[in-house]
Amino acid sequence: MSRKDLAEALGVNPQTVGYLERGDYAPSVELALKIANVFGAPVEMVFSLKPFASLAQIIGNKGEA
Amino acid sequence: MYVRSRRRPMGAAMSPMLARSLFAALYVLYPLGCILQLGPDTSDDLQLLSVIGLLMVAASFLAFAVLAGSSFQRQAQEPDAKLDERELAQRNRAAYRAFAVLAGIVALALLYMDLRMDFADRIPLWAPTDQAHWNALFWGAIILGLTLPAAFLAWEKEPPLED
Numbered sequence: 603m604s605r606k607d608l609a610e611a612l613g614v615n616p617q618t619v620g621y622l623e624r625g626d627y628a629p630s631v632e633l634a635l636k637i638a639n640v641f642g643a644p645v646e647m648v649f650s651l652k653p654f655a656s657l658a659q660i661i662g663n664k665g666e667a
Numbered sequence: 668m669y670v671r672s673r674r675r676p677m678g679a680a681m682s683p684m685l686a687r688s689l690f691a692a693l694y695v696l697y698p699l700g701c702i703l704q705l706g707p708d709t710s711d712d713l714q715l716l717s718v719i720g721l722l723m724v725a726a727s728f729l730a731f732a733v734l735a736g737s738s739f740q741r742q743a744q745e746p747d748a749k750l751d752e753r754e755l756a757q758r759n760r761a762a763y764r765a766f767a768v769l770a771g772i773v774a775l776a777l778l779y780m781d782l783r784m785d786f787a788d789r790i791p792l793w794a795p796t797d798q799a800h801w802n803a804l805f806w807g808a809i810i811l812g813l814t815l816p817a818a819f820l821a822w823e824k825e826p827p828l829e830d
Contacts, residue, residue, distance in 0.1 A: 614751035615677070620827025627753045 678741030701722035
């Protein structure tokens, strides 16, 4: 899904999606819930107070286990 | 003031660097141009300075015209309903800063006029005397009031790149 598609689904400016991706803007509860709804996932899977581990870290951890 | 075009309802995309340069040009060229054009007594040998001043004012208005259709000016001037929550948050921050700067300028101008009255007999400080002076100050205040929030937006963090 492109940034523009997600922005259209959320009714926001595509730049806002970019700010969210970059972690430069913390969304309101309403926008966070809308984003989670678009992805069909619980909101805590999309947003967290702690930074998510990168894909490389997750794959690395699986390899070690 | 935001000039919306049908082709670009979200405002003309403009890099922050270009917008910052145009705002800086606007805020430097207009007052300098006015000083050169109206400041010195325009005797014959100062005609050139007057023409240069007029050209600087014209260049500043050109910068203003380009900025009037920019996405920064759109974000600063659009009704709330046409902006999303991130744009509104940025706009509110920029408007607060612009208000603080404008209030500071007004306070300094009042202080200057007060000091001028106090020291009128010892130091001849400048004050607007004729209609041309007041005209220059009026349009300067209008330009500053209309563009300062957008200028603060241009100095926000770089927007993310498009897809």
